Amino acid sequence: MIPKEVEKYLLKVQKPGRYTGGEMGAVIKKKEDVEVRFAFCFPDTYEIGMSHLGIKILYSLFNEVPYIWCERVFAPWIDMEEVMREHDLPLYALESGDPLCDFDFIGFTLQYELSYSNILNMLALGNVPILSKDRKGLKNIVVAGGPNCCNPEPITDFIDIFFLGDGEEVDLEVMELYRVCRKENTTREEFLRRASQIKGVYVPSLYEVDYNDDGTLRSITPRDGAPAKIEKRVMMDMDKCYYPSRFVVPNIEIVHDRAVEEIFRGCIRGCRFCQAGFLYRPVREKSVDCINEQTHTLCRNTGYDEVSLSSLSSSDYTQIVPLLTKLTEWSKKENVSLSLPSLRVDGFTDDILDKIKSVRKSGLTFAPEAGSQRLRDAINKNVFEGELMHTCSVAFEGGYTTVKLYFMIGLPTETYDDVAAIAELGQKVVNAYYACENRAKGQSVRVTISASSFVPKPFTPFQWEPQDTMEELRKKQQHLKSSITTRKITYNYHDSDTSFLEAVFARGDRKLNAVMLKAFEKGIRFDGWSDCFSLQKWLEVFEECGIDPAFYANRKRSFEELLPWDHLDYGIKKSFLQSECEKAYRSESSPNCREKCLGCGAAKYGGGVCYEKR
Amino acid sequence: MRNVRVFFKKFDECKYISHLDLNRVMLRAVGKSRLDVWRTEGFNQHAYITFALPLSLGFSSECESMDFRLLDDGMDLSLIPEMLNVCLPEGIRVFACDEAKYKPADIDAALYEAVLTADDISAKELYTAFSELLESDEIPVEKKTKKGFKTVNLKEYVRAYSLLLDERSVTLSITLPAGSSTNINPTLFITALEKKTGAEIYYNISRKEIYTKEGVPFA
Ligand code: SF4
Numbered sequence: 075m076i077p078k079e080v081e082k083y084l085l086k087v088q089k090p091g092r093y094t095g096g097e098m099g100a101v102i103k104k105k106e107d108v109e110v111r112f113a114f115c116f117p118d119t120y121e122i123g124m125s126h127l128g129i130k131i132l133y134s135l136f137n138e139v140p141y142i143w144c145e146r147v148f149a150p151w152i153d154m155e156e157v158m159r160e161h162d163l164p165l166y167a168l169e170s171g172d173p174l175c176d177f178d179f180i181g182f183t184l185q186y187e188l189s190y191s192n193i194l195n196m197l198a199l200g201n202v203p204i205l206s207k208d209r210k211g212l213k214n215i216v217v218a219g220g221p222n223c224c225n226p227e228p229i230t231d232f233i234d235i236f237f238l239g240d241g242e243e244v245d246l247e248v249m250e251l252y253r254v255c256r257k258e259n260t261t262r263e264e265f266l267r268r269a270s271q272i273k274g275v276y277v278p279s280l281y282e283v284d285y286n287d288d289g290t291l292r293s294i295t296p297r298d299g300a301p302a303k304i305e306k307r308v309m310m311d312m313d314k315c316y317y318p319s320r321f322v323v324p325n326i327e328i329v330h331d332r333a334v335e336e337i338f339r340g341c342i343r344g345c346r347f348c349q350a351g352f353l354y355r356p357v358r359e360k361s362v363d364c365i366n367e368q369t370h371t372l373c374r375n376t377g378y379d380e381v382s383l384s385s386l387s388s389s390d391y392t393q394i395v396p397l398l399t400k401l402t403e404w405s406k407k408e409n410v411s412l413s414l415p416s417l418r419v420d421g422f423t424d425d426i427l428d429k430i431k432s433v434r435k436s437g438l439t440f441a442p443e444a445g446s447q448r449l450r451d452a453i454n455k456n457v458f459e460g461e462l463m464h465t466c467s468v469a470f471e472g473g474y475t476t477v478k479l480y481f482m483i484g485l486p487t488e489t490y491d492d493v494a495a496i497a498e499l500g501q502k503v504v505n506a507y508y509a510c511e512n513r514a515k516g517q518s519v520r521v522t523i524s525a526s527s528f529v530p531k532p533f534t535p536f537q538w539e540p541q542d543t544m545e546e547l548r549k550k551q552q553h554l555k556s557s558i559t560t561r562k563i564t565y566n567y568h569d570s571d572t573s574f575l576e577a578v579f580a581r582g583d584r585k586l587n588a589v590m591l592k593a594f595e596k597g598i599r600f601d602g603w604s605d606c607f608s609l610q611k612w613l614e615v616f617e618e619c620g621i622d623p624a625f626y627a628n629r630k631r632s633f634e635e636l637l638p639w640d641h642l643d644y645g646i647k648k649s650f651l652q653s654e655c656e657k658a659y660r661s662e663s664s665p666n667c668r669e670k671c672l673g674c675g676a677a678k679y680g681g682g683v684c685y686e687k688r
Numbered sequence: 689m690r691n692v693r694v695f696f697k698k699f700d701e702c703k704y705i706s707h708l709d710l711n712r713v714m715l716r717a718v719g720k721s722r723l724d725v726w727r728t729e730g731f732n733q734h735a736y737i738t739f740a741l742p743l744s745l746g747f748s749s750e751c752e753s754m755d756f757r758l759l760d761d762g763m764d765l766s767l768i769p770e771m772l773n774v775c776l777p778e779g780i781r782v783f784a785c786d787e788a789k790y791k792p793a794d795i796d797a798a799l800y801e802a803v804l805t806a807d808d809i810s811a812k813e814l815y816t817a818f819s820e821l822l823e824s825d826e827i828p829v830e831k832k833t834k835k836g837f838k839t840v841n842l843k844e845y846v847r848a849y850s851l852l853l854d855e856r857s858v859t860l861s862i863t864l865p866a867g868s869s870t871n872i873n874p875t876l877f878i879t880a881l882e883k884k885t886g887a888e889i890y891y892n893i894s895r896k897e898i899y900t901k902e903g904v905p906f907a
Binding site for chain 2: 075082084085090091094095097098323325326327375376378379409
């Protein structure tokens with residue numbers, strides 16, 4: 075619903091459809107009929123937030139509980155923000171049109187560090203006090219979930235509760251507790267204290283942190299009975315795990331405008347730079363029948379004619395061919411096309427290619443991540459040049475003429491030769507095209523090389539590694555650029571400035587809360603958007619707060635150092651991460667979970683790939 | 689195979705669905721309804737739907753229409769509105785369905801109703817200014833054309849109008865040329881009025897009816 079005062083100005087902003095709600099599938103309840111009102115906030119634009127799977131799952135899950143009404147809130151784009159500030163219009167939820175400050179729970183999903191500034195801005199726009207300590211009574215409980223909860227230390231002053239791991243159960247348990255506490259009329263503090271006893275709940279205000287003289291952490295101490303280690307939650311039986319049968323279907327075009335079916339959680343690969351590959355361990359699959367039924371229902375209920383099978387690495391699904399066979403039994407008839415994102419180079423078999431032919435012939439996308447085999451071994455990205463060439467040749471024979479290759483620069487152990495090897499690999503793909511006899515006649519090949527900057531992340535074997543300085547990264551980008559000698563290759567590189575900020579916040583500690591607050595006061599937001607991001611502004615903020623960002627981004631940490639996230643337990647042993655890091659130094663790769671269990675620690679959850687027969 | 693035309697209203701939140709997005713919303717609704725509709729050939733097959741006259745973003749309407757080809761010759765067309773409505777957002781309601789009578793090229797004019805308010809001046813002042821403007825012989829505005837901007841005299845295009853003063857607002861009903869050859873957007877009058885009064889004007893515009901060259905409602 076559009077608040078009346080807002081509607082007056084809607085035609086003065088770009089894409090007003092972002093701010094209206096009223097989509098098919100949006101859930102409208104009566105305020106009087108519910109006990110808990112939850113505002114699900116995505117700290118980015120409508121088009122990005124609505125494309126996100128997590129919000130779709132939790133929105134439906136919450137709304138199936140009769141006493142909860144979950145609504146959606148997105149960050150208004152800067153033109154709308156200006157209108158809201160000028161006319162004193164609070165940020166509102168799309169379903170009821172009520173301001174954020176009316177809600178019992180205000181929940182954010184933490185998907186990327188560069189969205190933190192939007193969280194503060196959204197709270198302020200919604201008339202919610204941004205600091206936890208200024209919020210009183212049993213309302214406006216600000217919670218957060220999502221991958222970045224694995225190191226939420228830089229925003230602990232603003233968020234009351236973090237949910238670690240899968241949210242499907244723990245969120246509901248906390249809301250049930252809230253309901254009880256409200257009946258008993260407890261204090262906010264008592265509610266938070268009781269919440270901290272629930273597995274997967276991290277209440278940061280119940281922990282004291284202490285620093286050494288050199289600025290590193292000395293200790294993290296719980297109080298009031300809060301657990302010393304906070305363990306993530308995991309849904310082990312994916313077939314029984316809640317999955318929505320309908321989505322809110324947007325009226326305006328969004329980034330990923332299609333049905334999405336999650337086929338498994340986790341990843342067997344253990345690429346050493348990839349945080350998701352460790353956070354979501356162990357791999358847990360849904361059965362073919364379950365996926366088939368859920369997908370069919372979803373397409374029927376939403377009217378989407380495209381469905382994407384989502385996971386971190388689709389071709390690692392053990393039953394991928396039987397699954398595609400089953401799905402195509404109805405999808406062809408009903409004009410539904412299937413897409414498989416995140417296909418690996420070696421997963422591109424003829425069988426699969428054949429089944430997903432119904433997808434438009436967009437270019438092929440592969441992520442070798444590093445140019446040389448040596449460096450690919452060091453980062454444990456087990457992609458081999460021969461496989462890549464073979465797959466490209468197969469695709470070229472099939473009429474493809476464009477290939478996109480994704481790389482990272484600034485990876486640990488990387489040399490300038492490794493950087494140049496990226497260009498060489500691109501050249502080899504170009505050569506493979508011209509060596510291919512059945513290539514598309516009269517067309518030339520387009521190879522796009524994209525290089526992003528490596529950002530070391532918590533809970534990866536590279537969590538101790540320094541990030542290359544921006545200057546070094548720029549030199550490497552130049553080196554790569556000058557190593558490319560053909561015009562058949564297009565080279566894109568991502569700005570190293572945003573990667574630097576990402577690196578600071580990814581491994582930051584509580585001292586960064588002051589930086590976040592100051593950044594908010596200076597009007598910083600939408601850092602993920604190049605039209606808004608300014609490193610200069612951020613550097614001024616760091617300067618004013620007396621904090622050296624290089625301490626977080628560019629410093630090599632010792633294996634002995636107490637890390638800001640050491641009190642959080644994602645099932646992965648620190649000793650395992652260290653041994654993987656040491657293997658990287660020796661340029662040694664590791665087998666994946668299906669080849670051999672490396673005993674990372676995730677077997678303690680009692681299921682998934684850890685108990686498959688090898 | 690029959691050429692079928694459905695008529696629908698577009699209002700509330702759905703006013704803000706652009707023409708391009710409306711196409712997407714309708715395609716999904718048609719797909720979801722499982723109506724047996726003729727599809728485009730080729731790689732990405734989808735239902736073939738067309739719209740007679742695009743509606744500006746932010747306008748509501750009582751008289752929008754969409755055409756498609758129904759493969760099932762025996763089907764009772766009166767069932768179609770409900771089949772589509774369950775597949776559409778609340779702000780789009782299909783209220784009629786019949787075989788197409790006129791061609792989109794037969795469209796000649798449209799009736800709009802615009803409710804205007806302003807913060808800086810009273811409704812009375814707004815009314816007086818608008819009356820003067822509409823009565824004058826020349827209402828010059830800049831109109832965007834394919835070749836850039838040119839000045840046109842809006843007055844020449846007004847087929848009929850009436851102006852009404854309410855307590856807080858002014859309501860204009862106006863019939864303007866519409867269709868593929870000449871199409872005059874009623875917001876042009878509001879721009880002219882803003883220029884005349886210097887006040888920022890807020891408006892709600894609704895398309896009430898679309899007419900053919902014979903002056904009968906498009907059907
Ligand atoms: S315990 Fe073994 S099989 Fe399980 S996730 Fe860890 S390495 Fe993989």
